Amino acid sequence: MAAPKSLQEHDSYGNVSYAIISSNPNALQTCPGPSSKKHGPDQPDISGAALKSQHTKMGKPEDTERKKKLKDVEISVPIVYGNAAFWLGKKASEYQSHKWTVYVRGATNEDLSVVVKRVVFQLHSSFNNPTRVVESAPFELSESGWGEFEIAITLYFHNDVCEKPLNLYHHLKLYPEDESGPMSIKKPVVVEFYNEIVFTEPSESFLARVQNYPAVTFPRLPAGFTLPSSAPIEDESKRKRGDTKDHPLNQWFLNFSEADELLQLAAARQQVQAHIAKLRRQISVIDGQNQQFKSSSDQ
Amino acid sequence: MDAKDILGLPKTPLPITQEKKPRPQKDSQRKPDGISREVYALTGGLAPLMPSIDASQLKRRPPSDEKITWQWLPFTSSARKDDLQLYHWVRVVNGVPPTGDYSFAKYNKSVDVIKYTDEEYEKYLTDPVWTKEETDQLFDLCERFDLRFIVIADRFPTFRTVEELKDRYYSVSRAILIARAPSPGEVAGHPLVKEPYNVSQETERKRALSMVLSQTKQQERKDAEVLAEAKRIAESRMAAQGAEEPDLPVTSDIGPESVERAIGHGDTISPSSVQVPSAAVAPSTSIMADNASTLASLRMLRVYLRTYALEQMVQAASSSAGLRTIKRVEQTLQDLEVNLKPKVPTKAVCAEHLELRKEILTLLNLQKQLQYKEAEGSSFRDGSYGDMPGTPKRSHRVVDQDRTFVPDAISFGGERAGKREQKRKGPGRVSETPSSPAHKRPRKMKALDL
Numbered sequence: 001m002a003a004p005k006s007l008q009e010h011d012s013y014g015n016v017s018y019a020i021i022s023s024n025p026n027a028l029q030t031c032p033g034p035s036s037k038k039h040g041p042d043q044p045d046i047s048g049a050a051l052k053s054q055h056t057k058m059g060k061p062e063d064t065e066r067k068k069k070l071k072d073v074e075i076s077v078p079i080v081y082g083n084a085a086f087w088l089g090k091k092a093s094e095y096q097s098h099k100w101t102v103y104v105r106g107a108t109n110e111d112l113s114v115v116v117k118r119v120v121f122q123l124h125s126s127f128n129n130p131t132r133v134v135e136s137a138p139f140e141l142s143e144s145g146w147g148e149f150e151i152a153i154t155l156y157f158h159n160d161v162c163e164k165p166l167n168l169y170h171h172l173k174l175y176p177e178d179e180s181g182p183m184s185i186k187k188p189v190v191v192e193f194y195n196e197i198v199f200t201e202p203s204e205s206f207l208a209r210v211q212n213y214p215a216v217t218f219p220r221l222p223a224g225f226t227l228p229s230s231a232p233i234e235d236e237s238k239r240k241r242g243d244t245k246d247h248p249l250n251q252w253f254l255n256f257s258e259a260d261e262l263l264q265l266a267a268a269r270q271q272v273q274a275h276i277a278k279l280r281r282q283i284s285v286i287d288g289q290n291q292q293f294k295s296s297s298d299q
Numbered sequence: 300m301d302a303k304d305i306l307g308l309p310k311t312p313l314p315i316t317q318e319k320k321p322r323p324q325k326d327s328q329r330k331p332d333g334i335s336r337e338v339y340a341l342t343g344g345l346a347p348l349m350p351s352i353d354a355s356q357l358k359r360r361p362p363s364d365e366k367i368t369w370q371w372l373p374f375t376s377s378a379r380k381d382d383l384q385l386y387h388w389v390r391v392v393n394g395v396p397p398t399g400d401y402s403f404a405k406y407n408k409s410v411d412v413i414k415y416t417d418e419e420y421e422k423y424l425t426d427p428v429w430t431k432e433e434t435d436q437l438f439d440l441c442e443r444f445d446l447r448f449i450v451i452a453d454r455f456p457t458f459r460t461v462e463e464l465k466d467r468y469y470s471v472s473r474a475i476l477i478a479r480a481p482s483p484g485e486v487a488g489h490p491l492v493k494e495p496y497n498v499s500q501e502t503e504r505k506r507a508l509s510m511v512l513s514q515t516k517q518q519e520r521k522d523a524e525v526l527a528e529a530k531r532i533a534e535s536r537m538a539a540q541g542a543e544e545p546d547l548p549v550t551s552d553i554g555p556e557s558v559e560r561a562i563g564h565g566d567t568i569s570p571s572s573v574q575v576p577s578a579a580v581a582p583s584t585s586i587m588a589d590n591a592s593t594l595a596s597l598r599m600l601r602v603y604l605r606t607y608a609l610e611q612m613v614q615a616a617s618s619s620a621g622l623r624t625i626k627r628v629e630q631t632l633q634d635l636e637v638n639l640k641p642k643v644p645t646k647a648v649c650a651e652h653l654e655l656r657k658e659i660l661t662l663l664n665l666q667k668q669l670q671y672k673e674a675e676g677s678s679f680r681d682g683s684y685g686d687m688p689g690t691p692k693r694s695h696r697v698v699d700q701d702r703t704f705v706p707d708a709i710s711f712g713g714e715r716a717g718k719r720e721q722k723r724k725g726p727g728r729v730s731e732t733p734s735s736p737a738h739k740r741p742r743k744m745k746a747l748d749l
Contacts (some may be wrong), residue, residue, distance in 0.1 A: 076605070076646065162602040194643050196605035200598045258643045265651040268635040272658045279665040286672040293679035 075199045076217045078107035082192030085174040089185040096144040098174045103140030110215035111242030113137040122152040137242030160205045194256040333358040378407035412442040423474045469496035535592035609649045628659045
């Protein structure tokens with residue numbers, strides 16, 4: 001409790017006692033899941049270990065050298081995830097009214113498999129084998145059904161990227177926003193979300209491996225830092241398959257441009273800043289007046 | 300009866316039966332034995348569900364076999380040192396007056412004030428600040444007044460503060476105790492020996508207590524805010540610098556002291572001028588601390604989504620704001636046509652978004668401040684019963700011009716010309732304005748006029 005010292009409980013010798021949260025001395029955990037929003041007591045241990053020593057925590061002794069972490073460097077992978085749903089029209093039955101595909105793709109349609117090892121889509125329990133695992137890019141899953149439900153998408157990364165998986169949640173959308181409008185067989189209902197996967201403190205091997213892949217937003221490395229040259233890029237044909245540039249759904253993919261949003265934010269900030277300046281001026285005026293009052297009404 | 304006459308209806312038939320009916324009813328209604336009718340009527344004329352007192356007990360109380368008289372007899376009290384005889388009414392049973400001491404004598408407790416000899420004084424109790432005479436006087440007063448130091452302080456011939464007197468008394472008693480004890484171990488359990496009186500601490504404590512007591516409502520609120528933020532700073536420091544545990548006690552020690560200094564500062568200088576710097580300093584340090592801890596925790600995650608990071612940072616930035624303020628921020632964002640959650644959350648976009656939110660928070664705080672200041676200004680104006688319609692109207696007009704997306708609260712600020720306006724304030728007024736005594740005076744006078 002941060003109370004003024006003299007008002008606080010003190011024992012007979014006037015000593016003040018504070019409760020200090022002790023960190024969990026148990027075994028270190030790596031990457032607690034992003035869905036947990038608590039700063040658990042085991043955090044300080046991990047930071048201590050990461051800050052103080054460069055030792056690996058990943059239990060692969062032969063890669064100790066390569067696993068050195070870089071602080072304040074982050075790698076981000078822009079992704080888009082969502083679904084496209086086609087109404088089946090005449091062929092629709094009561095339980096199979098739509099054919100839909102849920103997917104995770106690179107934001108610029110690049111191949112994500114440089115970073116993502118596999119993706120697991122967890123469907124509604126009414127589906128057969130609701131846990132669908134996709135081992136290779138493009139990471140997508142097609143199904144037919146009638147209902148909208150939440151799909152849990154879990155991304156598993158390669159070992160040198162991150163050991164912990166990342167969870168996304170997507171609410172499957174089959175029906176168009178405008179309920180009264182006609183449903184078309186040709187035009188799908190598409191809902192997509194842009195997001196970026198951020199990897200903190202990437203290992204050198206990770207950095208080295210991905211440095212030439214467009215799917216990854218490569219960070220600026222600290223000065224004087226050199227990476228070992230990466231492994232040769234896999235042959236063209238193999239890489240081509242994983243990206244979504246020629247994907248059949250490509251024409252429906254949404255474009256996400258940060259420029260518009262940036263412009264809007266900048267304009268808003270300007271407005272707010274101008275208003276703040278005005279208020280500050282007003283406040284100083286009134287302060288002056290109040291000072292006059294105070295000095296004139298001295299008691 | 301009259302109504303029936305008017306209506307022309309026949310009176311009820313069989314007047315004879317009428318007489319008979321109410322009487323047995325009344326008899327059965329009059330249940331009580333031993334309680335008078337009026338008293339019984341207090342219960343509503345019905346018997347209680349649970350008999351609270353057995354009605355038969357009420358009259359039977361005076362025992363018939365004993366003869367009780369009351370006599371005006373003299374008595375003495377063991378609590379008195381003289382032989383004063385006073386008189387009082389005594390309940391005499393069968394001619395035998397009660398025996399025993401005066402019943403209140405047992406409450407005559409007094410404190411055992413230590414008596415020291417002159418020798419002992421010379422040996423143990425000399426003090427540069429206190430003369431023997433003063434110390435003797437002190438102890439005499441202590442005995443007379445049973446250690447009521449406030450009274451003693453009033454009666455002490457030379458001026459001494461209560462804390463000084465206490466200090467002298469307790470240290471003398473303690474020294475004597477220790478000196479007289481055959482071995483130090485025996486007295487070690489005595490409360491005086493275990494916990495000596497600490498003058499500086501007591502002075503400090505009383506000063507702080509009086510400060511707290513004399514705070515205005517605004518200051519109380521400010522202090523609560525500052526304390527909460529200090530707590531948060533301490534906690535976030537612990538989170539961010541978890542590895543450097545030895546430093547923790549130091550930082551948390553510094554925390555409350557600087558908080559106290561801030562509070563003390565706020566008292567000596569006028570509240571309004573301090574509000575701005577302390578309000579500015581406290582939130583910024585706490586926000587920086589929050590940011591640092593959020594960044595640290597994000598780094599811990601090793602992998603996260605940009606949107607998640609933004610959520611955390613937004614939460615950290617608005618941690619000092621209440622739910623209402625957060626809603627206002629969101630409303631402002633909507634008015635500015637900005638998505639509450641960015642559609643394209645890239646690093647740059649998220650950073651801009653966060654900055655925008657922080658700026659909106661600043662904006663809202665400034666608006667609140669402006670309101671406070673204007674309220675203060677008006678209270679000053681009314682306190683001197685002078686009208687200065689020019690100035691408030693001017694600021695009001697300036698505010699009006701900015702009415703692009705300003706939330707409603709700002710409109711409350713301006714209208715305060717003249718005393719009559721005050722009556723209309725009522726419930727519609729934004730509750731944050733402090734109601735100084737100056738406001739209340741004119742209202743009261745108006746009430747009396749009625």
